[in-house]
Amino acid sequence: MTWQKRLFDLTLALILLPILGTLILVVLVTLMFTEERPYFYCAERMKTPTQSFRLWKFRTMTVTQDDSGVSGGDKEARITRIGRILRRTRGDELPQLWNIFRGDLSFVGPRPPLREYVERFPEIYAQVLRSRPGATGLASLYYHHREERLLARCDTPEETDRVYCEVCIPAKARLDLMYQRKSSPCYDFLIVWKTIWRVLGRKKKTATTKS
Numbered sequence: 001m002t003w004q005k006r007l008f009d010l011t012l013a014l015i016l017l018p019i020l021g022t023l024i025l026v027v028l029v030t031l032m033f034t035e036e037r038p039y040f041y042c043a044e045r046m047k048t049p050t051q052s053f054r055l056w057k058f059r060t061m062t063v064t065q066d067d068s069g070v071s072g073g074d075k076e077a078r079i080t081r082i083g084r085i086l087r088r089t090r091g092d093e094l095p096q097l098w099n100i101f102r103g104d105l106s107f108v109g110p111r112p113p114l115r116e117y118v119e120r121f122p123e124i125y126a127q128v129l130r131s132r133p134g135a136t137g138l139a140s141l142y143y144h145h146r147e148e149r150l151l152a153r154c155d156t157p158e159e160t161d162r163v164y165c166e167v168c169i170p171a172k173a174r175l176d177l178m179y180q181r182k183s184s185p186c187y188d189f190l191i192v193w194k195t196i197w198r199v200l201g202r203k204k205k206t207a208t209t210k211s
Contacts, residue, residue, distance in 0.1 A: 001106060001132040008185045009107050012192070013100050024094045027058055027086070034082055038063070040095060045112035048129050049122065053104040055112055056095035060086050068116070070168075072151035072160030090199055096135050108188040109134025110176035121169060128176045131183065136195040138179040139172035147172070 031039045041059040044052050060083030061067075061075065079087070086092040099105040105112065112133035118125045134140075147168050154160040179187075 001103070004185055005106060005132070005183075005188070006103065008188055009100055009103075012107055012189075013097060017097070020094060020097050023091070024097070027091055027094060030082065031058065035059070035080060041092075044115060045133070046115055046118045046125070046129065047104055047112060047133050049118055049126055052115060053099065053102075053112075055104070056098055058086055058092040058095060059083070060092050069114070069157060069161055070151065070164050072154035072157075072163070074155055074157050074160055076152070093135060100135065104133075106132040106134045106188075107136065108183075108191045109137050109179070110172070111137065111140055117165070117169065120165070124169065124173050128173050128180075131176065131180050136191060137176065138191065139175040141191060141194055141198065143168075143172055143175060 028039060038059055041057045041061075042054050043057075045055040046052050060080060061071075061078040062080065064078065083092070096105055100107060109131045110128045110133055113125060113129075118129070147164075150163055150167060151160055154163055179191075
């Protein structure tokens with residue numbers, strides 16, 4: 001990570017801290033009144049092909065001992081009621097502000113992959129993880145909802161894994177490498193702004209549909 005990118009991340013994190021910190025507290029208190037512990041989900045992710053870190057999220061699924069791979073339709077029944085809201089608004093990712101302050105994540109970059117996929121697709125991730133993983137990015141912005149729809153149709157862990165590996169990983173890698181070629185503080189700011197706008201727009205659309 002360049003010093004310019006790190007400076008951008010820290011500056012933006014400090015600016016957003018009062019807002020995001022308040023939202024984190026609101027979500028945490030809500031979970032304390034509606035869900036059982038643990039309230040957070042902490043899992044290993046990769047920031048380089050050989051370096052891992054612990055990624056923090058709000059827990060959106062019931063706890064199980066055997067949990068691996070990405071979430072597809074086969075895990076649908078485990079998503080909690082408030083978890084659906086958090087996933088739809090990306091509120092489950094608010095605790096990743098801590099990962100940004102630590103330097104594990106940037107605001108913008110490829111989403112941090114699971115170790116198993118890095119080991120299975122070393123050539124892809126050797127290129128993608130030249131950029132520090134991010135809380136959002138081109139793939140998050142333009143492919144996230146398509147990935148959700150594709151994986152939601154999968155009824156078994158095997159089908160989820162096949163679709164994710166054959167369709168989602170290559171598609172996201174193309175977008176991540178496009179970002180890599182254009183990366184700059186101005187471009188990062190644009191992606192952050194578009195992400196916020198898209199989340200707010202989706203919330204407004206959902207509220208209109210329900211009314």
